[in-house]
Amino acid sequence: MEDEQLMQEVKAGDVGRLELLFDRHHRALFHFFLHLTGNRAASEDLVQEVFFRILKYRHTYQAGTSFRSWIFQVGRNVHLDSVGRHKAEVAMPEEVVEFRSAETAPDRQAQNRQQTLLLRRALAALPREKREVLVMSRYMELRYEEIASVLQCEVGTVKVRVYRALRELSDRFFALSGERAS
Numbered sequence: 001m002e003d004e005q006l007m008q009e010v011k012a013g014d015v016g017r018l019e020l021l022f023d024r025h026h027r028a029l030f031h032f033f034l035h036l037t038g039n040r041a042a043s044e045d046l047v048q049e050v051f052f053r054i055l056k057y058r059h060t061y062q063a064g065t066s067f068r069s070w071i072f073q074v075g076r077n078v079h080l081d082s083v084g085r086h087k088a089e090v091a092m093p094e095e096v097v098e099f100r101s102a103e104t105a106p107d108r109q110a111q112n113r114q115q116t117l118l119l120r121r122a123l124a125a126l127p128r129e130k131r132e133v134l135v136m137s138r139y140m141e142l143r144y145e146e147i148a149s150v151l152q153c154e155v156g157t158v159k160v161r162v163y164r165a166l167r168e169l170s171d172r173f174f175a176l177s178g179e180r181a182s
Contacts, residue, residue, distance in 0.1 A: 001020075002067075003021060003024065003025075003067035003068065004063075004064075004065070004066070004067050006020055006021055006067075007021065007058075007061050007067050007070075008061075008063060010054070010055075010058050010061075011058045011059060011061050015055060015058075018051065018054065018055060021051075021054070021067070021071075022051055025068075025071055026047050026051075028140060029046075029047045029050055029071070029072075029075050030043050030044065030047050031043075031139065031140070032072065032075060032135060032136070032139075032140050033046045033047065033075070033079060035123075035131075035135040035139050035140075036079055036128075036131060036132060036135055037079075037082075038124065042082070046075070046078050046079060046082060049078045049082075050071065050074050050075050050078050053074055053077075053078060054071070054074060057074075065149075066146060066149060068142075068146060069142075069146045069149035069150055070149075072136065072140070072142065072146070072150045073149065073150045073152075076132070076150055076151075079132075083128065115177075118173055118176045118177050119169075119173055121172075121176055122169055122172035122173040122176055123169060125172050126165065126168060126169060126172065129161070130161070130164065130165035130168055130169075131165070133147065133151075133158065133161045133162055133165050134162065134165045134166065134169065136150065137158075137162050144158045144159060144162075147162075
């Protein structure tokens with residue numbers, strides 16, 4: 001059954017169907033929050049808050065709306081509320097980016113680990129808005145149309161924001177590594 005149909009049933013009062021939606025989407029939301037916060041416990045709490053809000057505000061779901069876009073919009077709002085309460089530094093988790101391979105030589109693995117660390121630090125140093133759009137587009141693999149729906153803006157605006165965020169990420173990465181961006 002499609003997510004949109006399940007959500008319509010939840011909206012109509014069959015709240016037991018929310019369990020199926022949780023099973024389908026809690027991991028993606030957890031990783032979304034983990035990329036934004038770098039904190040596993042906080043990410044788990046935020047996922048729980050998203051599903052609590054879905055239950056509480058189920059009447060606001062509009063038929064024909066992409067459930068995936070809607071749930072990430074709810075997740076974004078939950079995260080923004082959380083950021084307002086907790087002004088903590090972001091520490092990116094170890095599993096965010098991995099360049100390792102079993103066939104890679106030990107010296108190359110060390111270089112890859114260093115690049116991974118620098119990339120995590122550069123991503124964590126980005127302003128929240130830029131980090132958020134990169135996480136949605138690159139890690140969560142949301143289409144630009146879905147991101148536009150989440151951010152409530154035009155697709156062209158999303159493209160510009162992703163481009164600018166990637167440029168700033170690149171600048172920060174190369175500044176941290178002591179190299180010049182090409």
